[in-house]
Amino acid sequence: xxxxxxxxxxxxxxxxxxxxxxxxxxxxxxxxxxxxxxxxxxxxxxxxxxxxxxxxxxxxxxxxxxxxxxxxxxxxxxxxxxxxxxxxxxxxxxxxxxxxxxxxxxxxxxxxxxxxxxxxxxxxxxxxxxxxxxxxxxxxxxxxxxxxxxxxxxxxxxxxxxxxxxxxxxxxxxxxxxxxxxxxxxxxxxxxxxxxxxxxxxxxxxxxxxxxxxxxxxxxxxxxxxxxxxxxxxxxxxxxxxxxxxxxxxxxxxxxxxxxxxxxxxxxxxxxxxxxxxxxxxxxxxxxxxxxxxxxxxxxxxxxxxxxxx
Ligand SMILES: [Cu+2]
Numbered sequence: 001x002x003x004x005x006x007x008x009x010x011x012x013x014x015x016x017x018x019x020x021x022x023x024x025x026x027x028x029x030x031x032x033x034x035x036x037x038x039x040x041x042x043x044x045x046x047x048x049x050x051x052x053x054x055x056x057x058x059x060x061x062x063x064x065x066x067x068x069x070x071x072x073x074x075x076x077x078x079x080x081x082x083x084x085x086x087x088x089x090x091x092x093x094x095x096x097x098x099x100x101x102x103x104x105x106x107x108x109x110x111x112x113x114x115x116x117x118x119x120x121x122x123x124x125x126x127x128x129x130x131x132x133x134x135x136x137x138x139x140x141x142x143x144x145x146x147x148x149x150x151x152x153x154x155x156x157x158x159x160x161x162x163x164x165x166x167x168x169x170x171x172x173x174x175x176x177x178x179x180x181x182x183x184x185x186x187x188x189x190x191x192x193x194x195x196x197x198x199x200x201x202x203x204x205x206x207x208x209x210x211x212x213x214x215x216x217x218x219x220x221x222x223x224x225x226x227x228x229x230x231x232x233x234x235x236x237x238x239x240x241x242x243x244x245x246x247x248x249x250x251x252x253x254x255x256x257x258x259x260x261x262x263x264x265x266x267x268x269x270x271x272x273x274x275x276x277x278x279x280x281x282x283x284x285x286x287x288x289x290x291x292x293x294x295x296x297x298x299x300x301x302x303x304x305x306x307x308x309x310x
Pocket of ligand 1: 188
């Protein structure tokens with residue numbers, strides 16, 4: 001953990017305080033943020049393999065492969081139906097007739113593999129865009145450098161979970177939920193891995209306490225890498241029951257607006273790492289933030305008590 005990581009992780013802000021102020025204190029200039037944004041717009045340029053769009057014909061979960069009728073891949077392949085290898089997480093997300101976007105890569109033995117798989121559902125995408133327009137407005141209204149504190153209402157958002165399903169706060173009507181921010185490649189044991197372990201522990205504790213009204217959402221800080229399939233694998237690696245625990249990802253702009261609104265900083269540090277802060281919040285059935293911790297050492301017990309009191 002470098003100094004910045006540590007500072008961001010331990011910084012406590014109970015009221016609406018500027019993240020930008022924090023960054024200025026740390027000597028991080030607007031130039032650095034601008035640089036990160038520039039990379040976002042170049043999304044697919046440096047990616048491995050070829051872009052593929054197609055429709056899943058059949059799925060063989062046991063052999064981790066699926067048959068896809070794909071469109072032309074310019075300069076590489078005519079439209080055709082063929083079998084591709086798929087990762088263990090992705091195989092749980094895909095289903096026959098699903099339209100997908102993916103990267104086609106070659107394995108070392110020459111086999112064809114699909115990675116970075118995203119479901120394409122035009123109707124769902126349109127709905128998500130509408131909801132996320134409201135998120136953009138709400139994020140903008142919050143003002144640059146400000147974020148939501150206890151007592152504030154969670155913004156609207158629509159993201160995709162580890163099953164490829166749309167998740168929106170309005171689906172949680174009448175329920176409370178925990179929301180935090182992680183990324184699957186995080187190697188800092190005290191940050192995301194610890195956060196996820198604690199969320200999992202809280203999920204178990206709530207179940208044991210008979211608290212059926214508490215749900216869980218973990219938003220990725222790394223939407224480019226964390227596809228629904230990658231998040232599915234992550235969930236399984238932690239032995240988490242996905243029934244009331246959604247790991248969500250989506251369009252980068254929307255994910256980033258939600259991250260900023262909730263007072264979390266994520267700065268791309270090279271290809272695979274993200275320097276980030278933490279925020280774990282309990283949101284009540286009225287969608288107001290009841291309790292919020294920016295510490296790595298947040299206590300599941302305290303959140304359980306607060307959830308019970310709702
Ligand atoms: Cu992390």
